[in-house]
Amino acid sequence: MSPEYDAYDSSGRLLAEERAGDNAPPLSVSELSASLKRTVEERFGHVRLRGEISGFKRAASGHLYLALKDDNAVIDGVMWKGGAQRLAFAAQDGVEVIATGKLTTYPGRSKYQIVIERMELAGEGALMALLEKLKARLAGEGLFAVERKRPLPFLPRTIGVVTSPTGAVIRDILHRLADRCPTNVLLWPVLVQGSGAAEQIARAVRGFSAMEAGGPVPRPDLVIVARGGGSIEDLWSFNEEVVVRAVADCSIPIISAVGHETDTTLCDHAADRRAPTPTAAAEMAVPVRAELLAGLTEMGLRSGRAVRRGAAQARERLDMQARLMPTPDMLLAPQRQRLDQLSDALNSGLRHRLADARAHLGQAGGALRPALLQQHLARARERLDRLRPWPDFLTRALTDRATAFDRVSRHFASLDPDLPLARGYARVMAQGRLIQSVAAAQAAGAVTLHFRDGTVDAAVGGDGARLEKLEPQVISAPSRSPRKSREDGTMQQDLFSS
Structure with missing residues (x-):
């Protein structure tokens, strides 16, 4: 126990004082931690621990931090980067190992730990468990x-x-x-x-x-x-x-x-x-x-035998087919026989045709005798005389046709639309159409008056059928024909005279 007393010890003093007989000066926390570190390292400079890895962690620097535990205790451990690189297996939680190193303390947390220099699996059982x-x-x-799984290449x-x-x-x-x-x-x-x-x-x-x-x-x-x-x-x-x-x-x-x-x-x-x-x-x-070479040789021999066997079989089939096929003489025999029959029929037909032609010529030659020809000529002259036209008949027909034509001509002349214009009438036209009523003239607005000797354009007024002349023209009166005297001696008056 330290020789100092705190402010509330049994003596009730406030300040710590050295007692008689005390020869140990007070230690600082750092001094005590350093003393513990030296003691632990000197006493446990080389140890081998068997335990199960727990809380394994690999730092970015390459150092390994872990804890070794058994059923009743736990000790922290660290393995520096150099030793970690020589590690023969992948450390992980749950693996039982034997760690060789030395104990030391960590003053920053008042903890002791083992600095591992070498770490091995604890027996083949642990190795198999890890595996x-x-x-x-x-x-x-x-x-x-x-x-x-992929197949391997053949060669x-x-x-x-x-x-x-x-x-x-x-x-x-x-x-x-x-x-x-x-x-x-x-x-x-x-x-x-x-x-x-x-x-x-x-x-x-x-x-x-x-x-x-x-x-x-x-x-x-x-x-x-x-x-x-x-x-x-x-x-x-x-x-x-x-x-x-x-x-x-x-x-x-x-x-x-x-x-x-x-x-x-x-x-x-x-x-x-x-x-x-x-x-x-x-x-x-x-x-x-x-x-491979033997197989290739065997395959070559087999392929050759197969080709020869196939050729032999094909030759046999060809011979069998050739024996079954008819010969050219057998194929041409029906045609040759048909040709002979047609040749015979042709000769016979020509002879019959020549005989028929001779008979027909004999018949026709008998009909061409002079007496028969003279009889045919006489009958033809009689028919010609009956068909010859007589002058009186033709004259009478022409007279009838002329009379009918004159009658039609006079009727056609009476239908001339300009004929009434000679008698003083006028034809009213508007836009190429004939005006036949007052309503049509009023609807047209402007009309054209056709006279015997010319035309006059006129405008249609609003009241009645009164027309206003646009361009007055002097129209000469038609020459009057002399009055005809009647049989009784009086003169007949002209219809167009005033």
Whole structure:
């Protein structure tokens, strides 16, 4: 207990005073924190803790902050960026680990914590638990679905291999490819275990996938991710999430050949095909060249036999059809017989036609005798005499026609519309139409009066049928014919005289 007393200690003093026999000066909070820090670090300079990760967090600086807990206690922990980069697995909550480091205090919060230098999974059981947890999560995202699997190319021109350049895996693959079917191989060298291996493997797979066709380096038609056998810790890089996602996202068909037959990684589930060994992956990648050549030879022989067999069968069918087809003599026999019949009928018909013509000529020649011709001529003269016209008949007909024509002419002359104009009448016209009533004249407004020797334009007045002359003209009176005397000696008066 500190030698000082506060203002309300048992003595009732207000100020702290040193008592007799006290030789320890008062410490500040910083001094006490520093003393505790040195004591803890000296006493627990190297510790190994087993616990379950809780509250895991990765800071932007790359440092890891977490807590290790068991059933009864919790201790905070921190892992600086350098150690975090060397971490062989992806730390997360719920994983049981063994952390190696030293204890220290954090004066800012009066807490103690462990500075972790190395962190490992606490046994194979913890590693498998972490593996199953990651597998379930990635499977839930559909990365292992069968629908995502693509068929492998039958005969790839270029094969990309992601593996260590110094191991036996690449030599086995190249040897097996050379035995079966030589092809181009692109090796992307990577670490296959240890710190940074997962990132290199994922970078190599994505690099092959990003290559463009037709570039300076040929783009692989198939990718093989391979590694030899080992423990689960040795193969852990192929269980990392970054590798699994890179394999699942690869645009090129990919074969996973990690470990031996009994070894299974998450990379195997994400790949399009899993090979039990790297050598088996090379066998899956290409067919056997000798078998291909043998197959081609056999197919060539079979195709030749098929062609020859088809030609032979076609020749047989042609011969059978030819035997069934009639010969030219058989085809032309009916036409030849028909021609002979027509030739005979033609000769017979010509003879009959000539005989008929001779008979008809004989009959016609008998009718042309002189006596018969004279009789026909006499009868024709009689008919001509009966049809000859007589002069009196023609004269009488002409007289009748002239009388009828004179009668029609006189009637036609009496219908002349200008004939009454000679007797002093006038014809009233308006706009080319004959005016026959007072209403029509008033409606027209202006009329034209046609006389025997000319026309006069006139305007129609409003009262009655009075006309006003627009251009008066002097009209000479027609010459009067001399009065005719009657039989009784009196003179007949002219109708137009005043």
